[in-house]
Amino acid sequence: MLTDEELDRYGRQIMIPQIGEKGQEKLKRAKVFIAGAGGLGSPVSIYLTAAGVGHLRLVDHDTVDLTNLNRQVCHWTADVGRRKVESAQEKLNKLNPNVTVETLSVTISEENASELTAGYDLIVDAMDNLPTRYVLNKTAIGHEVPFIHGAVNGFEGRAMTVIPGKTACLRCLYRGPVPESKFPVIGVTPAVIACIQATEVIKVLAGIGELLENRLLAYDGLNLKFTEFKVQRNPQCEHCAHL
Amino acid sequence: MAVKVHLHLTLRQFTNGEEIVELDGKTVGECLKSLVRKYPAMESSIFGKNGKLSNIVEIYVNLQSAYPNELAKPVKDGDEIHLTMMLSGG
Numbered sequence: 160m161l162t163d164e165e166l167d168r169y170g171r172q173i174m175i176p177q178i179g180e181k182g183q184e185k186l187k188r189a190k191v192f193i194a195g196a197g198g199l200g201s202p203v204s205i206y207l208t209a210a211g212v213g214h215l216r217l218v219d220h221d222t223v224d225l226t227n228l229n230r231q232v233c234h235w236t237a238d239v240g241r242r243k244v245e246s247a248q249e250k251l252n253k254l255n256p257n258v259t260v261e262t263l264s265v266t267i268s269e270e271n272a273s274e275l276t277a278g279y280d281l282i283v284d285a286m287d288n289l290p291t292r293y294v295l296n297k298t299a300i301g302h303e304v305p306f307i308h309g310a311v312n313g314f315e316g317r318a319m320t321v322i323p324g325k326t327a328c329l330r331c332l333y334r335g336p337v338p339e340s341k342f343p344v345i346g347v348t349p350a351v352i353a354c355i356q357a358t359e360v361i362k363v364l365a366g367i368g369e370l371l372e373n374r375l376l377a378y379d380g381l382n383l384k385f386t387e388f389k390v391q392r393n394p395q396c397e398h399c400a401h402l
Numbered sequence: 403m404a405v406k407v408h409l410h411l412t413l414r415q416f417t418n419g420e421e422i423v424e425l426d427g428k429t430v431g432e433c434l435k436s437l438v439r440k441y442p443a444m445e446s447s448i449f450g451k452n453g454k455l456s457n458i459v460e461i462y463v464n465l466q467s468a469y470p471n472e473l474a475k476p477v478k479d480g481d482e483i484h485l486t487m488m489l490s491g492g
Binding site (some may be wrong): 180195197198199200247261267284285287288289292309310311312313314315316327331332334335336337341344349375377379381387388389390391393 | 411455457458460462465466467469470484486488489490491492
């Protein structure tokens with residue numbers, strides 16, 4: 160049931176036929192795990208909070224640094240030195256007190272990912288490295304929940320939605336390890352990709368629209384072009400072939 | 403009509419900014435060999451050791467993933483190959 164305040168707060172999105180009060184109630188009942196409170200995690204968490212997704216768990220082991228502030232919009236100058244999850248929680252709570260924002264300042268690993276994400280309706284990839292993305296991909300498949308992938312570099316980004324057992328997963332395209340390095344990025348890029356991810360989350364939760372299933376959406380911000388690549392499941396995939 | 407190869411942003415430094423290069427080849431592998439013959443400095447960005455594709459490279463033929471065995475995928479005149487890179491930032 161939505162309160163009068165919620166009917167008011169979400170009134171403009173409730174007007175959307177695909178959402179309505181029923182869709183809004185689905186968002187309110189949902190639990191979403193957001194892996195990362197940085198460039199992608201900040202806008203994802205802001206927009207899911209604004210939309211009224213009832214329960215968010217935000218996990219990030221990092222503290223706010225000045226070099227984060229060109230893009231990690233949950234964090235402000237006065238937050239430098241603070242744990243990112245605390246900084247984010249404060250802003251998200253002020254944005255929408257109806258949303259429970261649970262935070263953990265821990266490193267996501269093979270050892271803890273399953274437990275951290277247990278009971279959540281889906282997992283949002285807001286990571287900054289591939290190895291942890293693969294951990295989360297495998298974890299989502301283990302829990303059989305959607306995994307909303309996003310990644311950025313400079314003016315480029317990409318997004319794809321993994322539905323375990325139905326679509327290609329991140330590991331389906333794996334060729335081998337890739338060296339990690341500091342990546343260039345401007346805030347508008349993760350903003351675009353995070354909004355695409357948040358859109359996918361809302362669509363999954365409300366059961367509406369067409370998801371980025373077996374579709375890798377590649378964004379080129381310099382030329383303002385989107386390219387949609389089709390991907391397919393790998394029958395030998397070490398993460399999802401068994402499903 | 404040849405095969406159009408769409409190059410990732412980071413590879414265009416080798417082609418004076420050109421995004422699309424037209425090449426001949428009956429497979430993705432042949433087209434990439436032609437590409438590297440034309441722009442030798444690009445080789446180490448696309449291929450790793452033993453002539454295998456670098457782990458970071460992704461190949462799409464007519465917007466469809468060519469994975470696995472990308473180099474062996476057949477192509478014909480008029481086809482389009484996208485040579486792009488995996489992203490990992492966030």
